[in-house]
Amino acid sequence: MNWDIPSLEELEDIVWKCTACGNCKVAYKFGPPPSFGEICPAGVEFGFDGNMASKGKIAFARGILDGELEWTEEFVEAIYKCTVCAGCQNQCELDHKPFIPEIIEAMRRKAVKDGAGPMPTQKVIAQSMRSFNNPYQGPRRVRTEWTRPFKKVKKPIKNIMKEPAPILFYVGCTGAYNAPARVIPTATASVFQKMGLDFGILGENEICCGSTAMRLGDADEFIRVAEQNLESFKKLHEEQGVNTIVTSCAGCYRAIKKDYKLSDEYESVLNGIEVIHTTDLLYRYFKEGKLNFTKELPWKVTYHDPCHTGRHLNDFNIDKDGSVQWKGSYLGKEEAQCLYDVPREMLKAIPGIQFTEMERIRDNSYCCGGGGGVMTGFGDWAAKNAGYRIQEGMMTGAEKMVSICPFCHYNLNEGAKRVNSDMRLYDLVELLDMVTEDQG
Amino acid sequence: MTEMPKENVDGNVLKELASIVGEKSATSAKHIRYAYSYDLSFVSRKNPDYVVMPESVEQVQAVMKFANQEKIPVVPYTAGTNIGGLCIPERGGILLDLKRMNKIIAIDAESHYAVIEPGVSHAQLATELYKHNLRWSWPVGPPSASVSSNAISHGIGGLSGRYGLNSEEITSMEVVLPTGELVRVGSCAIQENAWHSCLPLPRMDGLFTGWLGTSGVVTKIGVRVHPIPPVLKVFTVSADNIEDMSAYMFNLGNYEICDDLTGVSWWLAQVPIPYPYKPKPDDAPEWFSFGTTFSWTEKEKEAREEIWEMVVASEIEKGSSLKKTVYPEEALKARTELPSQIVGSTKNYTKQAGGGISWPGTFTPLKAWGPVYNDWKKILINHNLSPSVRVTNYRGVHYGMLRAMIPFNKKSPEETENARHAIVECLKVDLDHGGIPYKPPVDFAREINQRAHPGYLSLLKQVKKMLDPNDIMNPGKFGI
Numbered sequence: 001m002n003w004d005i006p007s008l009e010e011l012e013d014i015v016w017k018c019t020a021c022g023n024c025k026v027a028y029k030f031g032p033p034p035s036f037g038e039i040c041p042a043g044v045e046f047g048f049d050g051n052m053a054s055k056g057k058i059a060f061a062r063g064i065l066d067g068e069l070e071w072t073e074e075f076v077e078a079i080y081k082c083t084v085c086a087g088c089q090n091q092c093e094l095d096h097k098p099f100i101p102e103i104i105e106a107m108r109r110k111a112v113k114d115g116a117g118p119m120p121t122q123k124v125i126a127q128s129m130r131s132f133n134n135p136y137q138g139p140r141r142v143r144t145e146w147t148r149p150f151k152k153v154k155k156p157i158k159n160i161m162k163e164p165a166p167i168l169f170y171v172g173c174t175g176a177y178n179a180p181a182r183v184i185p186t187a188t189a190s191v192f193q194k195m196g197l198d199f200g201i202l203g204e205n206e207i208c209c210g211s212t213a214m215r216l217g218d219a220d221e222f223i224r225v226a227e228q229n230l231e232s233f234k235k236l237h238e239e240q241g242v243n244t245i246v247t248s249c250a251g252c253y254r255a256i257k258k259d260y261k262l263s264d265e266y267e268s269v270l271n272g273i274e275v276i277h278t279t280d281l282l283y284r285y286f287k288e289g290k291l292n293f294t295k296e297l298p299w300k301v302t303y304h305d306p307c308h309t310g311r312h313l314n315d316f317n318i319d320k321d322g323s324v325q326w327k328g329s330y331l332g333k334e335e336a337q338c339l340y341d342v343p344r345e346m347l348k349a350i351p352g353i354q355f356t357e358m359e360r361i362r363d364n365s366y367c368c369g370g371g372g373g374v375m376t377g378f379g380d381w382a383a384k385n386a387g388y389r390i391q392e393g394m395m396t397g398a399e400k401m402v403s404i405c406p407f408c409h410y411n412l413n414e415g416a417k418r419v420n421s422d423m424r425l426y427d428l429v430e431l432l433d434m435v436t437e438d439q440g
Numbered sequence: 441m442t443e444m445p446k447e448n449v450d451g452n453v454l455k456e457l458a459s460i461v462g463e464k465s466a467t468s469a470k471h472i473r474y475a476y477s478y479d480l481s482f483v484s485r486k487n488p489d490y491v492v493m494p495e496s497v498e499q500v501q502a503v504m505k506f507a508n509q510e511k512i513p514v515v516p517y518t519a520g521t522n523i524g525g526l527c528i529p530e531r532g533g534i535l536l537d538l539k540r541m542n543k544i545i546a547i548d549a550e551s552h553y554a555v556i557e558p559g560v561s562h563a564q565l566a567t568e569l570y571k572h573n574l575r576w577s578w579p580v581g582p583p584s585a586s587v588s589s590n591a592i593s594h595g596i597g598g599l600s601g602r603y604g605l606n607s608e609e610i611t612s613m614e615v616v617l618p619t620g621e622l623v624r625v626g627s628c629a630i631q632e633n634a635w636h637s638c639l640p641l642p643r644m645d646g647l648f649t650g651w652l653g654t655s656g657v658v659t660k661i662g663v664r665v666h667p668i669p670p671v672l673k674v675f676t677v678s679a680d681n682i683e684d685m686s687a688y689m690f691n692l693g694n695y696e697i698c699d700d701l702t703g704v705s706w707w708l709a710q711v712p713i714p715y716p717y718k719p720k721p722d723d724a725p726e727w728f729s730f731g732t733t734f735s736w737t738e739k740e741k742e743a744r745e746e747i748w749e750m751v752v753a754s755e756i757e758k759g760s761s762l763k764k765t766v767y768p769e770e771a772l773k774a775r776t777e778l779p780s781q782i783v784g785s786t787k788n789y790t791k792q793a794g795g796g797i798s799w800p801g802t803f804t805p806l807k808a809w810g811p812v813y814n815d816w817k818k819i820l821i822n823h824n825l826s827p828s829v830r831v832t833n834y835r836g837v838h839y840g841m842l843r844a845m846i847p848f849n850k851k852s853p854e855e856t857e858n859a860r861h862a863i864v865e866c867l868k869v870d871l872d873h874g875g876i877p878y879k880p881p882v883d884f885a886r887e888i889n890q891r892a893h894p895g896y897l898s899l900l901k902q903v904k905k906m907l908d909p910n911d912i913m914n915p916g917k918f919g920i
């Protein structure tokens with residue numbers, strides 16, 4: 001397999017498209033009414049222009065490319081002090097816009113290649129990936145611990161390596177190994193079973209999607225697991241009848257949907273397989289009347305858009321041959337893949353739910369602070385930032401916050417503890433599990 | 441063109457700065473300094489030696505006292521989005537990043553003024569003002585740019601046709617002098633909470649407007665704000681030449697009915713500005729104009745329209761090439777939906793070139809627009825650059841803005857230098873016709889000084905010496 005993962009040097013011309021105008025520093029929409037908000041977690045925490053938004057990161061890239069900036073401990077730390085949330089990207093209007101997360105990650109790839117990155121705490125992840133095929137240093141057998149309750153009640157979950165099924169539930173490492181986040185695969189499998197879906201999991205044979213490695217700049221490790229996964233998906237399609245890969249993890253979803261496309265065999269390997277987020281799959285059944293909510297949930301809730309199921313899934317229109325404007329120009333974005341309306345519509349449909357919005361939502365959602373390796377590299381800052389988001393949620397009068405990402409789930413709950421808030425983050429699928437009975 | 445100053449980082453200085461603003465808000469890390477070393481313009485990159493982010497007036501005072509005592513240059517900074525390299529440290533020193541002083545202290549919705557700190561952005565103020573159906577003269581800049589910096593640098597905005605420059609909208613100021621002394625000008629100097637007017641006191645606000653951050657650090661500013669009438673009407677025309685366009689703008693400007701009355705050359709009307717230069721199609725008009733009006737009632741709008749129709753008819757009767765025209769919807773949005781991320785990103789300007797944008801930006805009498813533009817056109821085309829020129833009336837007809845937005849490929853030193861040469865040449869022509877550059881880079885300042893009355897330069901130096909005895913505030917910007 002060949003992978004088109006660009007180096008920083010290959011992105012140099014694009015780096016120079018930034019004018020340093022600073023649009024990227026704050027979220028803003030004309031409206032009317034106009035809306036304004038902080039959008040860069042690193043900018044909020046560290047404040048200096050270098051740390052802030054894409055303007056700052058592009059400055060770092062320029063400094064590396066012109067030879068002015070050399071790796072120091074502090075500089076390496078600075079390029080990892082970014083959640084790669086793409087909030088800054090959402091504000092940009094210039095031709096480098098589609099490539100902003102790519103430029104940030106290309107700097108990290110260079111740091112890794114030069115032996116300078118990632119951060120020491122993040123190196124543990126890289127080692128864990130090599131030793132355990134997951135970033136949590138978790139032995140293979142632990143990966144299926146969350147399935148025990150299902151065995152207990154004699155509703156075991158199919159091992160798709162042994163029994164064919166059309167749906168592969170790709171659990172993801174966070175749901176499997178991060179104890180507080182295990183409620184997510186548990187609720188997902190429970191809802192699937194109530195609906196009578198024919199699905200299976202890879203169990204102990206599941207390996208990391210590679211998202212964490214990619215976000216940290218470890219392209220080699222990403223490629224290693226991504227190729228294994230793609231081969232595995234192909235085999236499952238051919239031999240076990242898999243035609244849908246569903247995941248409840250925003251990071252895995254983004255990786256399989258977007259990062260795996262950097263392989264020249266993506267289209268052929270995934271031919272005949274649909275990759276879908278759990279929320280989207282359940283929404284389909286909901287719209288078809290096959291998923292009905294039979295219980296009431298009298299909760300006041302607000303919704304947090306994860307970056308990886310939101311703006312990270314933008315499709316950017318680029319004038320590739322210069323036939324519309326000029327070669328390489330950014331023409332606009334399409335949000336069809338972004339899961340903005342689907343979770344909201346389902347939440348609002350749950351009997352008893354009172355739904356209220358925060359100020360920074362959808363494409364201008366404020367990142368929980370856990371992405372881009374920040375949770376492992378700078379745990380304290382990640383939780384502090386999550387606390388800000390929880391406070392924003394509390395200001396709406398909501399009692400609970402709902403999202404669709406295990407990283408956000410873990411980090412926002414940590415944030416709530418930090419600000420001594422009673423607000424808790426629930427995954428949407430947890431709520432769906434609560435209000436659903438056997439659909440048969 | 442000025443060169444990179446010699447690096448002068450001293451651990452003891454950093455320690456002292458950290459003791460004032462806190463360790464997390466003071467740094468001499470090279471990668472952070474690098475990020476403050478350049479802007480959009482052709483001005484060459486120069487690092488500060490330290491960056492500090494104060495959060496209070498007291499911290500600003502302490503930094504200034506220390507810097508003054510040690511004779512270390514200080515460059516005030518809010519967003520760094522000017523197109524004149526004004527925040528690029530000519531002589532290193534301390535870059536004073538004021539973005540964390542970003543409180544909207546008061547909005548007096550009855551008396552129509554707001555009091556803000558220097559880090560308040562246009563996006564932030566627009567959001568709060570709108571709640572009171574109020575607006576500011578939003579410039580064609582990024583929403584993240586500072587309202588205060590725009591005002592004290594004689595910036596303009598969408599209401600400049602009616603109210604003049606944004607510096608004319610300042611009602612009071614609190615300023616830390618280069619010595620660290622805290623002063624106030626305008627009504628707030630007499631009564632602490634009165635921020636309504638600089639008049640009838642002596643106009644000491646002039647000591648801090650147009651000084652390019654060389655006379656003090658503005659820590660609070662009062663600005664006049666205005667109601668938002670609900671009915672928008674934009675008058676759009678085209679003309680074949682600058683003479684016909686400026687005659688029309690003279691005529692219409694005389695009635696003072698537009699919030700913004702602007703003309704743009706064909707090259708500036710393109711998205712993006714063609715880079716390098718490309719000829720205009722023969723059948724396309726060379727100039728377009730939009731006159732933005734807001735009215736309270738339909739009848740008021742109709743009355744304005746009646747005046748505009750009369751002006752257009754009288755120009756055509758004189759044999760002008762003027763024609764009513766339809767301006768593209770997107771372009772109109774860019775002119776009426778401010779602050780705007782699209783125009784703020786300079787998308788229309790820089791996209792095709794790559795990263796660089798500079799201007800000969802001037803205040804020029806309307807009468808001189810024609811001859812200056814025609815010379816600029818020759819100079820710019822000779823440099824293979826588009827004559828992408830804008831003209832705008834300021835509060836009436838006696839003077840206005842004349843500027844050319846010049847994109848260039850910042851990656852290429854040769855192309856950057858080519859743009860700089862062309863721009864400085866244009867500037868000389870404008871100065872010779874009585875125009876004055878605004879937010880000038882050092883190259884421009886030198887040209888101004890060559891032509892200046894000796895008494896002007898002498899007074900400038902005396903005032904500067906009085907306010908900044910050790911020449912620490914943004915030194916070198918006046919090219920003196």
